Amino acid sequence: METVNRNILVAPLNWGLGHATRCIPIIRELEKNGFTPIIASDGGALRMLQKEFPHLLSLELPSYDIEYAQNEDDFKWKLIKNSPKMITAIFTEKKVVKNLIGEHNLQGIISDNRLGVHNKKIPSVIITHQLNVLSGDTTWISSKLHQHFIKKFKECWVPDIEEEPNLTGKMGHWKNKKQTVKYIGPLSRLEKKELKEIYDLMIILSGPEPQRTILEQKLKTEIKTFKGKVVFIQGIIEANQKKERKRNVVYYNFMTSEEVERTFNKSKVVLCRSGYTTVMDLAKLKKKAFFIPTPGQFEQEYLAKKLKQDGFVPYAKQDDFKIENLLQVELFNGLPQLRKDVNWEELFILFERE
Structure with a gap:
């Protein structure tokens, strides 16, 4: 046949x-x-x-x-x-x-x-x-x-x-x-899993250059005063995965979907861009977050404003962000799980x- x-x-x-x-x-x-x-x-x-x-x-x-x-x-x-x-x-x-x-x-x-x-x-x-x-x-x-x-x-x-x-x-x-x-x-590639939270903060970067690098450099300075465990995924796709530990921060250049899923589930708060795919991932995983939209990207700026007005997630402009802003996260509900x-x-x- x-x-x-x-x-x-x-x-x-x-x-x-x-x-x-x-x-x-x-x-x-x-x-x-x-x-x-x-x-x-x-x-x-x-x-x-x-x-x-x-x-x-x-x-x-x-x-x-x-x-x-x-x-x-x-x-x-x-x-x-x-x-x-x-x-x-x-x-x-x-x-x-x-x-x-x-x-x-x-x-x-x-x-x-x-x-x-x-x-x-x-x-x-x-x-x-x-x-x-x-x-x-x-x-x-x-x-x-x-x-x-x-x-x-x-x-x-x-x-x-x-x-x-x-x-x-x-x-x-x-x-x-x-x-x-x-x-x-x-649509999300990730699933919610009941894993023990071991990171106080997960930073995941993505999006176009040079803004990805500009934000990475800014956040590396800001997290020096952060009290708690941090996992920092830089969003650089290379042939091999690199891992580096500096004081309370573990850096990865990239992670596979399986690793990203585990890390999201093990993190208390996520700091990231307000790109729509990330928004869908956070909604699926019921994670609290803080957004820094890519400067000049109207879509990310609109989503960050809309989701803040809806009482879901706070945000700050890239130039204005300070690590203390993360205290606002507890005042918001987190994204709704839209089934x-x-x-x-x-x-x-x-x-x-x-």
Whole structure:
């Protein structure tokens, strides 16, 4: 009897590690449901998924080659300057995907925010929490542009819930919900486990340079006066894991999903960026946190403000942060666990060939 090929391309954007890490539960579910995921990305996102799934085929896609601003006031200008490069990459990846369909006999595509990874010949899904893309006074134009690309996919999966309270607010909700939008609930590669808390503070860094390094240097100075045990994950993906102990702080360059899960569960408070993937992880694990949004990233600044106003998590601007700010954490409730039972089998019906 002939075996049916069930190859699905899973392609996260390489913008920090968040898009890649939230694809981990999807890749696991595809395998459970008898599909063969093929990973496609570039840079740190690709390297991280290769470490996570060494048994899967992985392919390199064209890089969006985004330069990040040193100064938050230049952030929007840098994005505008990068736009032609991004559009070129989107059109290039469209051509690449067209070839991949034949080469690897693809049955479907799941793209996490890679706007050119779709094709009319096979069912293509985009995962995004940004139905509206916040960019200050140009939000309307960045949102229209993003929605234009979203419409080229057969379905759009939003990793949040439709009702309130939700995690994305105006970012992940259109006033008139389109039929192709499906709310699949928050996505996290992590599970809550009852482990003994051994760290008073977990610091986990992620996101683009140079801001990742700027925050790392600032926090290394600030934690000198912190009383208690600290684990500090720098968010640098390298060939080998490095571990270093300095007084009350243990430093790691990176951790695997399994190690990150254990460390989250063993930590009392988490200090991190307010990237959406981290928000979903914290909600799943019921962890109290403090946010330092990436300067100039409208999305992270919006999420930090919204979640503080909702009484969930406090935050501070990067330049203003002092270690004493962590005392505010006890005054907040922590993120809500938004339960949604995802019927993966039903979602994946889209990829079943007639």
